[in-house]
Amino acid sequence: MNFQILIEDTGETYACAEGETLLKAMERLGRKGIPVGCRGGGCGVCKVQVTQGDCQRRRMSRAHVTLADEAQGIGLACCLIPQSDLALRVLGQLREPVLRAVPRAFTV
Ligand code: FES
Numbered sequence: 001m002n003f004q005i006l007i008e009d010t011g012e013t014y015a016c017a018e019g020e021t022l023l024k025a026m027e028r029l030g031r032k033g034i035p036v037g038c039r040g041g042g043c044g045v046c047k048v049q050v051t052q053g054d055c056q057r058r059r060m061s062r063a064h065v066t067l068a069d070e071a072q073g074i075g076l077a078c079c080l081i082p083q084s085d086l087a088l089r090v091l092g093q094l095r096e097p098v099l100r101a102v103p104r105a106f107t108v
Pocket of ligand 1: 023035036037038039040041042043044045046076077078079
């Protein structure tokens with residue numbers, strides 16, 4: 001079963017298989033420059049904010065995601081596994097590569 005992930009910043013959606021992390025599925029978008037670091041919650045390059053939907057959270061570095069961040073749905077995409085369709089915003093180093101590649105027709 002696939003979940004649909006909406007990137008609110010661009011209006012795009014992508015599919016994420018059950019048990020797959022948000023980052024792994026996002027890599028299939030083929031965006032040049034999507035920062036993929038440790039894939040283990042340690043480097044902080046893949047920060048997102050989940051605004052709707054549920055996901056399971058794996059252990060991630062408190063240096064990058066504080067308890068206050070977590071309360072706002074902020075987490076590291078390599079440690080988040082969707083449990084439903086969801087919507088997210090890209091943050092930090094993930095923002096530029098994700099937004100840069102959007103065709104002009106999608107930008108307002
Ligand atoms: S890739 Fe390092 S924290 Fe996600």
